[in-house]
Amino acid sequence: DASRCPSDTLLFEDELEKASNALLARAWSPGWSNANKALTTFINGPLIEYSKNRRKADSATTSLLSPHLHFGELSVKKVFHLVRIKQVLWANEGNKAGEESVNLFLKSIGLREYSRYISFNHPYSHERPLLGHLKFFPWVVNEGYFKAWRQGRTGYPLVDAGMRELWATGWLHDRIRVVVSSFFVKVLQLPWRWGMKYFWDTLLDADLESDALGWQYISGSLPDGREIDRIDNPQFEGYKFDPNGEYVRRWLPELARLPTEWIHHPWNAPESVLQAAGIELGSNYPLPIVGIDAAKTRLLEALSEMWQQEAASRAAMENGTEEGLGDSSESVPAAFPQDMQMEETHEPVRNNPLPVARRYQDQMVPSITSSLLRVEEEETSSDLQHSAEESSRAEVPVTANAQQNVGVTLNERMLQTTNRNAQTQYNTTMELRNVAEDSAVESSSGTRRERDGGVVPVWSPPASSYSEQFV
Template sequence: MSGGCSIVWFRRDLRVEDNPALAAGVRSGKVIAVYIWAPEEEGHYYPGRVSRWWLKQSLALLDSSLKNLGTSLVTKRSTDSVSSLLHLIKSTGATQLFFNHLYDPLSLVRDHQVKEILTNIGIEVRSFNADLLYEPWEVLDDERRPFNTFTEFWDRCLSMPYDPESPQLPPKKIISGDLSKCPSDTIILEDESEKGSNALLARAWSPGWKHADKALAAFMNGPLLEYSKNRRKADSATTSFLSPHLHFGELSVRKVFHLLRIKQVLWANEGNRAGEESVNLFLKSIGLREYSRYMSFNHPYSHERPLLGHLKFFPWIIDEGYFKVWRQGRTGYPLVDAGMRELWSTGWLHDRIRVVVSSFFVKVLQLPWRWGMKYFWDTLLDADLESDALGWQYISGTLPDGREFDRIDNPQVEGYKFDPNGEYVRRWLPELSRLPTEWIHHPWDAPEYVLQAAGVELGSNYPLPIVKLDAAKSRLQEALSQMWQHEATSRAILENGMEEGLGDSSESAADAPIAFPQAMEMEMDDNTLRAAPTIRSYEDQMVPSMTTSLIIRGDDESSSSDVGNLAEDSRVEVPNNQGMVRTDNMQPRVDVIPTTGLPDGDHLQAESSSTSRASSREREGGVVPVWSPSTSSFSVGEDSSYLQRHPQSHQLINWRRLSQTGYVIGIVNARRWKLDDGRCYSRSFRFSVFRSSLIQRWKICHKMIILSSFSFLLCHISGFCCIVTVSGMVCCILTCTYVHIVCMYYMYACNVCMYVCIDVL
């Protein structure tokens, strides 16, 4: 067009390659590239800390790429994208707006408003597909209706009469509009308190569309070949790690699809069946991402309500204590706990582990699935509303082709399936690192001597299972019975002519906005497993906020409108009363798992919340450490708890102080260590701190070493004397021989005692 310019509105398409909106803008003439940061529009789905970190890096690289092509990225901070676009059009005189489609419910509504308002004032608005292989309205059954199961949907995609469009090359040059009329706003995506935690992310991830291409090439030329073989291993690096790049639009899904099909043809010609199977499985994962957008488009309420109507009557348990323990990785089931600690530390989870932790959340703890979905949104690096909603609905059995809701996956069985050697659990649960593989996924069944040798004391340094699986199965069956009863009652009421049934079956409920409370505090109560009556609700519950606990209280009380995920700063690492679990009626009791030598209830009390919060603020990287007391809190009292007697390996241990406390340090599997001014900082090693009762055995061992050495010396002296006196008196020979034999026997006995003591230590 002449006499104007076009605005290219970047959102989750942060790339210059295969970007239809950018290509259309370049063809039209002058271009103003714009990114609008309006998180308030997202409501309760405000991007979490790790997502905002990724976005910051990706925007910087996109701006650099655009500058190389002749323009810059204009960033705007707003609370209303439509108003910002209107202001930009007015100030720049733009006559066209180009953007790419998004398919989450909020974006669908916003995009419709943009088209309606701007078209009415004479602005040409065009949108394109840059996120999917096929648009949702293109994939329909023979009766022109959308599919309701993934298998049917994906089969139709693979059998479409036309292939997805080929990816476009990046533009060679961009003619920039007048940027002086629309200066950029400063967008704060990362505050000072988050930089320490985010520093570790930069060591593991490289955001940006150029890095996405490198990651794709590395996967295609390496792990893809054995993807089908290793994809189920939780501790495997054979996954693609492309999901964050795909979510932010740094990588074109069409490019991925076409490269995969090329690999598939090449391996088919070579007769490489393993390669073909790997490509098919990875294409299926791409298909699941497509299906999540498909379901979100055809069922916009899927992130709020179950797709199967009867499940709205399921009596979810509303227990914030369970929710807190699950988030902190303190459920007592090693694979679940390892997964949750990895999620908090890295913002990433293997897809198999995502299934395990979400299934445990919904079916064992019976917490509302939307709580878990919201927490994933807050903490995952590749948090994606459509994919998360599909995954949680699938696990909850609320999809037509979802998992059976009465099926509970045993975390112990899943552990040996996905982590057969226990490497994944040992990495994220250092307190269990010395357990044999035989017991690593069910330490509650391990003999007492095995636990003692591994330094594990259930209920103290590692919690007992919060819920027994047998009790969870019984409770789930009871809840399902209640669900069917309420569903039948509601149907009967409707059939009798009443306007509404039970629960949220009315039409108005379907149109209700998301109702997550902003003001509910999760960290205010130190007693995680408190005595409280069971609360069940027959509709999807509001998600407790995990950010409001950061509101400053006191004389200078103030609050911030920024509701980003900063929960780590106030996170209590270890909930109190870990030795307590709940019975079927949810009343707390001491766990009855057969164990011996456990401390009484007074010794099961963990650190105070204030101390935990202080220690959590001092750590870097957001890693969830195993709680341990500070060095100055060591004591030798007989009534001291296990946590006081067994400091964990991530602490600074003062070697000089240990001589005053009566502790002995045994270094186990220490690859390297460093002394500096009497201190040893150990992060990846394993230390065991033993009580002073073992010092006597060490002293005995020390004496045995001295006596053994003395006996060895006498033995050789007597033997030498025997040789020298061969020509002498017979009695002298007999005496020397006798002394020699006695010394050898004594030396042997000393060595045996020494080895026994060392083995005990």
């Protein structure tokens, strides 16, 4: 009984998880009833201005339904039909803004389902790019960059604010997800699988199909994805998605007193402004770890190297000096950092041939096999022995003289029965073996054999091949 167990002995979370879980509990209310409330609130409120506010980094401008969809507290069909009902009502009223908002929201829902289509038809989409030439891209394996990105210490305010919100709430606005992932892939040029793995570990709505589609899109791995040589400057993205700096000030309190003019590029602010705001770059807020101009130059060099390696590999395959499988082949990806690797067991695999043989027999068409022969031989032997035991039982004598005569008669009958049964057992065994050999020959030629009750396919491999392959 759980009620008898002291609550202080139940360790549902350790000390390191309490602070994070407290923030998550403050931001989210799980459960289907809360999910229905969130859906109703969104449809009757923010949905009508979804198209106008979708570019704002403030989380209140979106539906916040993705965690509920991920955990099955809401169904996609229910969301779709309720939004469609609202769309019909607004269409009858002539509400153009509402119709545009509904179309954009349903497009987002459609992209979620499209990610399922991509993953179903390309099961490896979470492991390697869909465009074959990107397997030659020289990713930068730098765990220092990766750590700075995770901790929100890159020196770019919009990126850092997004990463700190992700850690605190387990959620990010879709525009901010694009900003931080594009910075990760294009500016830092870290392997996109690292970023996808971190999103999987931290997002409440972490979804393998959606995350794989998003990271493939950002890294230019989709035929209709972003241009691979395109770099989004976080400074200009800040002007677009957080023009007043409210989002940055909320998640970066060290920059809260910085004027809006410099909030998205504090490294350009005059020294007097930084001192008035209490900011010391490189001390309480980092300098940019990578310059945008330097990142563009390095990206162009990496792309040039990628095209050269792809051309060399294609030429080698055409000349026959290299064996390959085209786009399905893949070079060894960059290993995950040590703190992100999953524990592996190094115990040797124990092979048990008996279950394998059993599974093999379960899939066979019923026929006469060597194992069935052994069973029938054992049954025949046991029947003969049982018959001999029954026939050897002495009956109660009536008189002393009759007892001797009965004993002689019984001995003679036992001798005759044993000889007759031995001959029958030998004949039966030979007939069964002949049938098994005939069925093995017929199975190799794909023929059918007539039996009592109709024509059935006979498939029984030779005993030698069975023992060598499956035992």
